[in-house]
Amino acid sequence: MSPVSTTNSNFPSPPPSPSTVDIVDLRGKTRNSNTSANLRKSIIDHLSTATVPFEDSATKTTSLVRSIPTLVLYDDKGLEIFDAITYNDEYYLTNAEIDIFERHGEEIVRDYVKDGAVLVELGCGAMRKTKYILEAIERQKKGVTYYAVDLSETSLRESIVPLTTSFPSIHFVGLLGTYDDSLSWVAANIPASVPKTYLWLGSSIGNLTREEAAVFLRKVNDQAMRTGDTFICAIDRRNDPAKVGLAYNDTKGQTRDFILNGLDHVNTIFETPVLDRDAFEYVSIYNAVKGRHEAYYRSKKAQVVKGKGADWAFEVQLKEGEIINVEYSYKYSADEVDAIVEGARFYHAGKWTDSREQYDLHLFQKPPFFFDRTPVEELQAYPTVAEWNELWKAWDTVTMTMIAPTNYLEQPISLRHPYIFYVGHIPAFLDIQISRCIKEPFTPPTNYPVIFERGIDPDVDDPTQCHSHSDVPDEWPSLKEVVEYRDAVRRRVRSLVDKYEEGGMPKRLARTLHMVYEHEAMHLE
Numbered sequence: 221m222s223p224v225s226t227t228n229s230n231f232p233s234p235p236p237s238p239s240t241v242d243i244v245d246l247r248g249k250t251r252n253s254n255t256s257a258n259l260r261k262s263i264i265d266h267l268s269t270a271t272v273p274f275e276d277s278a279t280k281t282t283s284l285v286r287s288i289p290t291l292v293l294y295d296d297k298g299l300e301i302f303d304a305i306t307y308n309d310e311y312y313l314t315n316a317e318i319d320i321f322e323r324h325g326e327e328i329v330r331d332y333v334k335d336g337a338v339l340v341e342l343g344c345g346a347m348r349k350t351k352y353i354l355e356a357i358e359r360q361k362k363g364v365t366y367y368a369v370d371l372s373e374t375s376l377r378e379s380i381v382p383l384t385t386s387f388p389s390i391h392f393v394g395l396l397g398t399y400d401d402s403l404s405w406v407a408a409n410i411p412a413s414v415p416k417t418y419l420w421l422g423s424s425i426g427n428l429t430r431e432e433a434a435v436f437l438r439k440v441n442d443q444a445m446r447t448g449d450t451f452i453c454a455i456d457r458r459n460d461p462a463k464v465g466l467a468y469n470d471t472k473g474q475t476r477d478f479i480l481n482g483l484d485h486v487n488t489i490f491e492t493p494v495l496d497r498d499a500f501e502y503v504s505i506y507n508a509v510k511g512r513h514e515a516y517y518r519s520k521k522a523q524v525v526k527g528k529g530a531d532w533a534f535e536v537q538l539k540e541g542e543i544i545n546v547e548y549s550y551k552y553s554a555d556e557v558d559a560i561v562e563g564a565r566f567y568h569a570g571k572w573t574d575s576r577e578q579y580d581l582h583l584f585q586k587p588p589f590f591f592d593r594t595p596v597e598e599l600q601a602y603p604t605v606a607e608w609n610e611l612w613k614a615w616d617t618v619t620m621t622m623i624a625p626t627n628y629l630e631q632p633i634s635l636r637h638p639y640i641f642y643v644g645h646i647p648a649f650l651d652i653q654i655s656r657c658i659k660e661p662f663t664p665p666t667n668y669p670v671i672f673e674r675g676i677d678p679d680v681d682d683p684t685q686c687h688s689h690s691d692v693p694d695e696w697p698s699l700k701e702v703v704e705y706r707d708a709v710r711r712r713v714r715s716l717v718d719k720y721e722e723g724g725m726p727k728r729l730a731r732t733l734h735m736v737y738e739h740e741a742m743h744l745e
Contacts, residue, residue: 243376267536311470317422333357338410339364344394370394377394407443417452437563451584456579463578566587570582589617592607642743654732
């Protein structure tokens with residue numbers, strides 16, 4: 221269980237002033253938007269067919285059960301109940317997160333929220349947590365725009381309106397819609413040059429399977445981040461099963477009310493009573509093997525669930541005792557966190573842990589390049605286009621961003637070439653080997669193989685003497701000319717690899733491509 225949003229209980233609420241709050245309505249902008257029609261279709265699809273595996277610990281058997289989308293839990297009433305849950309000490313996640321922000325909020329803002337940045341919170345979290353970030357932003361006088369994503373306009377306004385008064389230097393904008401809606405909007409409306417920090421708090425990642433979490437994070441990475449942008453993600457650990465069980469089945473019955481309220485929301489979505497709340501009970505299970513809490517509805521009797529509208533109709537027969545999945549809350553080991561970071565192609569820059577060591581706030585960053593840790597047995601006979609692209613990104617990061625444009629003709633080591641040679645050597649060596657292998661002409665200019673093939677290599681025993689090397693020109697080509705040559709050679713490599721996409725690449729060519737790939741990696745290192 222994780223918050224999609226909550227109302228704000230920590231700031232005095234002045235009368236709402238809609239004219240002072242920007243709310244961007246994104247609903248219906250993507251195929252995954254939470255429109256009534258989309259929600260009805262999703263509920264019908266999930267209820268009509270049993271597709272969710274359920275492992276019965278008593279019988280040691282696995283069967284498929286029906287489900288209802290987790291989104292139904294988060295209507296205005298559900299958000300109100302969830303906000304109350306976060307004040308319950310048995311629900312340890314919120315206090316653990318507050319503990320981290322109290323101790324590290326200043327550091328997080330100082331080091332990872334840039335002046336002029338955009339802060340995007342996926343799921344407008346309880347301001348009891350976010351307020352520590354906002355207070356640090358104010359103290360450090362950073363100009364930041366804060367975007368709050370939420371499914372409920374009411375919750376957005378209740379959260380944002382008082383913040384505009386409490387934090388006048390921060391510009392607040394509400395994004396009304398799903399995560400997918402907001403990512404599409406951010407990608408289309410916020411310039412790539414603006415630094416972004418995403419917040420995904422409350423261990424909301426736990427509502428997704430670990431595979432789904434990696435896919436979602438990869439989508440954020442690819443669609444709405446640029447190199448250097450950061451993603452702060454709260455993740456609950458695989459804590460003691462009894463502790464987790466109590467967090468999701470508290471002694472006050474708040475979680476039970478939260479889950480059962482989802483049935484009332486289903487009726488609201490269908491605008492007719494298709495589910496009788498009194499005919500179901502809440503079932504709470506902690507699956508220690510999978511590392512997740514599982515929330516289900518259990519039918520108290522044999523019953524028929526049905527409904528009909530202008531453009532929809534369904535009928536489902538439920539048996540007495542039949543369970544319906546409504547939510548997972550996954551917990552993570554360190555290795556499981558590493559796995560989703562790898563799948564998302566993020567750099568795991570660090571983490572902050574609460575003082576009881578039960579909960580973590582992880583810092584992910586979009587790197588300029590990313591090398592998959594592919595098992596040796598899964599490697600192809602030659603580097604793929606994707607592998608070449610990542611190697612080239614790495615090479616360009618070093619050669620194009622770490623050296624000033626005016627310094628490429630400098631010669632920092634007297635018995636070595638200037639920097640410009642190495643920019644040209646890599647593509648020239650690559651092109652020479654390929655041309656010799658497939659017996660085709662060099663990529664023009666034709667004099668580049670002459671000046672870029674071999675570098676100056678001092679003798680080990682007598683450094684004043686050098687081995688034979690390529691001719692040193694009276695004047696080196698310009699950086700622009702060498703980069704154009706580099707790009708032409710890269711296009712040749714891509715075309716060559718694409719040609720054999722279906723297989724059949726000659727063994728000698730495959731070995732040549734591996735050799736020149738390793739040659740570039742060696743120079744990069």
